[in-house]
Amino acid sequence: MAEIANIIKKIATEGQKIHTYPAKVIRVNRDENALHPEDEDAYSVDVMRADGAEISHVRLKASLQDKEQGIICIPKVGSWVLASIIETTETRAFISQYSEIDKIFLRIRNDDDTYFQMQTGGNGSRLSFKRLESEGNPITNTPPLFKDISSIGYSSDEVKIDFSEGQGYQAVIQDESIVFNHEAKGLNFAMGDKFKVEVGENNLKDQLNDLITEISKIVVAQGVSPDVGALADINAKINEIME
Template sequence: MGNITDLIKDVSSKNQTIETFAAKVIEINKEITSLYNPEDAYTVNIMRADGAIIKNVRLKASILDVEQGIITIPKKDSWVLATTIDGVETRAFISEFSEVDRLMGRIQATSDPKLFFDYSIDGSNLHIRYIKTDTQSESDETKIIDVAKIEFDKDKNFKISYFDEKEKPLAITHFSPNSLTTTFNSIENNESKERLNLSLKEEEVSIKFTNKNSTVNNHTTITPLETIFSLKDDQGVEKQKTSLTNNNVESIFFKDGSQISRTSLNEFRSVVILGDNMSWVSKDKLELKSKESILTIDSTGITFDSQKEIIMKGDSIKIEATGTTTINGESVNIN
């Protein structure tokens, strides 16, 4: 900005005349062919009331680099006040605006001359970010990297991002009118991979842990009526799933993608299923069931029904009954 400093000193020392006049903005000059961000504008073309056209009127003190400063971009066809020094049009700049299309600014950090606070505002979006440069006055926008960034738009989306030294996102929090999502990433082979995802909605909370292969290992979902826990292996095959509702708890275990056991518990009964075997416990009944046998214990007594041989072994077996005891069979041997 040395040229601007010299210009101010020159105007002051020589008592030069400063003229201001009204003009219409006829062109916004974006730096498409330069090293700058093509969305940024540094000059405009204006037309005076007498029809004279003045080109490349400054919007910023220095237009030779992207160092700190504030730029106000007027709307095309809007009216502005333009100022010249001693009638020299090459020294013209816009001093006042009637309508603004976009506002940009870059402020240098006091603790680190290569760190800048950068913002951009228009009618639809707000971007606020911390950026780092190679030099204190960087002329190449491609060498400017994001450190942290805040974005807000007209649809009420609010986003906060943090980046590593290569501008890869490390953490992102996204707010919308009906949700909040936070993601933590790891950087592997110069690629950002999601490792933890927390999502909050009006009636749902979701937490996902993802491994280095981008496979979800642990997923928990909570709603007003149900909580579900799911565990998977490194290939994404489900190993265990537990569901909790207001009156029921159910756990399922899997092997090679197939169910091998299930346990269900509520205030009325408990059910355990292991392959072809099942146990059922309720307030007044216990039932154990295998593929070919059923044992039932309830208020009426004990019933054991089997399609196979029943064997009872022990040092001493004692059977007592207060009523009639009956043993039936094609062949009954008591030794």
Template sequence: MGNITDLIKNVASNNQNIETFAAKVIEINNEIESSHNTKDAYTVNIMRADGAIIKNVRLKASIQNLEEGIITIPKKDSWVLASIIDGVETRAFISQFSEIERTFIRFKNDNNQYLEINTDVDKFQMLFKEKEDGENDSTSTVPSNYKNIAQLEFYGRKPNLTASFYDQEGKEICRSNFNSYGNSMSINEGKVYFRLQDKEARITIKDGFEALITDTKTSFVKDQLNFEMDDKFKISAGGKNLLTELNNLIEEIGKITVTTPMGPSGVPINLTEITKIKTTLGELLK
């Protein structure tokens, strides 16, 4: 099976005929063991109007080099125009499409770095990656391992834009999401999480603090420790509220009496001032 490019050159030089006919796509031949994406497809099976089935009809000029090129995958059961060079069915290729399921483009440079662009009716994706070992092996058409560098995805049905970045080992270190509800960022597999939306900002550190800032209040939480601020401050820990405990302390101070040779003393003479402190605390804390 030579390349379509070479076959077309032969047609031009030897006056060979190209037959074109309408056919129905009956099978998409996905790449089950693809190094890139198992939804990749380089050939389809089609059925002519007379019922004849032709298998492995090409979607690109060369199906031997899977690393580069523009691939248009038709919808199953859609109609296409298929062309056969000089009556040889093994030279069949799809020349026109009526309906498209997916298109992907793959670029490769001499350093085995790749740019992939994937599109369908709901998604647009750009992925930058490179061969995992970093070797420049021009003889290998299908490098076995890849690591991601960066990725950009846009989904249209529920509009969402995602940008991801990866470390030297291809492990995701940062993901940012943008949609109509707000923005969010996850760092180091969610160990640090930021979220921005209408009138609210939230920062979460895994096994650490959570901070929430809105147009009405600010709060910080760490395990059972909680600090809130709006028109007043609220501080609690282990289910105990600071204002409640201070009020209990002031009440106990107001009950203080001491033993004297003449008997127990009266309540503190500055009880009124102590009670004012309780009122002031109620204006600051809740």
């Protein structure tokens, strides 16, 4: 932030003009050493001006060193942008306007090493809270490890909600079905054309079918035996409702 403040102060005191030029994005520079490598962070792009000159590492955010948080708009390769020069140095520039955006990242770091993150693009969006599990090691080129605390992702055909770092309840909502499950507990409840309820390897429909089968075997010596035909009808209706 001090760097940006100094630039603004210098422009104000020296009366410098900010030069802006149109350019086409020719390359997005993915950061292989990003703190959040799974998110495909990018902090700069290479562009080509209308006169054919190529400018490398045009900034997508104020500071290329601060990778912990911030908002990043990644333009589409081949799209036109406006690039503005920093401190009259033509090789130092930032993207000031976009014509097409491929992805947007928003990341906020909290004091307890948890992060709120939003990632959105043309194929869908994802909101999440995640926690820093272990620091990376630059000597061994090991990136830090993050785990989701909770997340919600949605696209044109699905909404997915996760809790407790993937070990809690999960909900997946689609056009023709809804599924709730808890992988650690082996719980699964689904609604589509039929209902499905499972706990571990036990399926509720199968258990009801087995129960009716066993009741149908009962023969009463004195009195009335179970109505096998009625039980068969009940079993058929269960199969129509459940899977």
